[in-house]
Amino acid sequence: MEGGILESEEGFRKQAIMREIVTIQVGGFANFIGSHFWNFQDELLGLASDPEGDSVFKNQCLNMDVLYRTGETHQGILTYTPRLVSVDFQGSLGSVSSRGTLYNEASPSDVVTWKGSVSTQVSEPRKKNLFLQSLYEEEQENLTLVNATKDKRNDFQRESEDKDIVECLDNGVQYWTDFSKVHYHPQSLYELSGLWMDVQEFDNYGIGRDTSSGSFREGICERLRFFVGECDHVQL
Template structure:
């Protein structure tokens, strides 16, 4: 049957490149021109780039300067037109039910796995506040089936602004609570260790004396998340040495499987881990360069002085600080020096600092198997029981619309209850593993 009626064609305007992306293209085409620019001209140009990034970032592609492999990026077909509605677990049913799309994602991962001589594990980052958690759960399930003995480390990140519920009506609030519960249950079912990243408000967090973060700018929050992930994964990239040998520039190599064993296998069976970050970390030697042995001695002395000591711990250290190049956002307060030192006697400036003022910072990050994560798990388990499982729960219709039958909802509730059991008082889990 042929259509004989009128045809209306709608073409969206391409998202234009900002000044920062334009400068990258120009540098790639004329490297000699950019290298030959005077310092004064370069500083003026860099200031314009900083202003552009601070005020004009709408998407992650606005500040990414990575050259991606053609197999690295995959567009979810049929979802981009309704992206604003892609905000709950059920919105992605069209994507996850299209097996051809899921299989294409599997093939792209398989391409990179086959390029590896040895795979120590898979690190997976997902924004779990919207429907991407549903897509990720389906992808992780396939990974668990295809790579049975490969450890999977999952980072769940979210925008601080998505955590506020003051403007939600009752139905929206219930949907948000159910989304968090279902997302957590599904994602945790297909990974070996989960690391939630993203405090409710970065601007009010313990890092606020040193960072100037606007919660409404994901560009700011993503920089902190990226710095945290970069720091806690340093052990995976260190050179492997003998059990008792240390290099002058690094110490404490660890692969993903060994990390999972330390944090979740030591009789605790706790696969949700707390992340602590000091950004920037305080100097141990009053601004002087610190040696690996000084770092180890300082950290060990702090642990020895604690009233409650961890059952297990592992320390990794590297003399390489975290670089702060463009396009890193201007999120540091005036009491941070050029190399990340904390200037205690420095008057706080009104303008935040960024890559034009700071070259690098010291970082300290810690993963803990601790009861700190208990409220995180309890809140999600309680939400599912209250809004989805209890008799007459008004959220049961929402779960049904998302494609979940009663038996599957009960299974999710049992899985969340299982995650709570290691924290039961008679399990005697009073100390941490770091």
């Protein structure tokens, strides 16, 4: 009897251990599917934090720390981002930076050790579509708590804007980031240097083999180590 009790307690402790998951997405198809998956997780987070939401989403068994990690920017802002490594060709992120949107790097103008002239060649950045623009505006309104801005739009304007957003998602999606509403950690988005999505497809054995060796392999493994090193009981 005592052995049975001890065995039950041990089994309970094993179930209570949180096993973190590191998600790996390789290639355009996986990233498109992953974008939908992370959007869904983001919706669950919103429903769980809604004070007026259904209690089923506040269930303690729903532990989002399995998939997400907590962090902090250089400005001391707390972050909550997917424990994810996404791999794809250069140019596959569209208007989204490979550094994400939460962490900012120092610009060349901040470097004071160089006294000579600097010539910068910069390509025209891709513009955000209506969906991403609406998400950005909504975040800015929430940060500044300007509720009056929302009230200025009537129902007809909101309906028209929603129709335009749906139309752009139906007909204007080129990149998996075009409908991604999630903030990513800088270590999550890895572009394969020298391989461009407009030149070739990421759909054959040769390219996959080349990216699994040399500098590509080390770059991917380095990002994977970053997330694995934070985990206590990792599972892939």
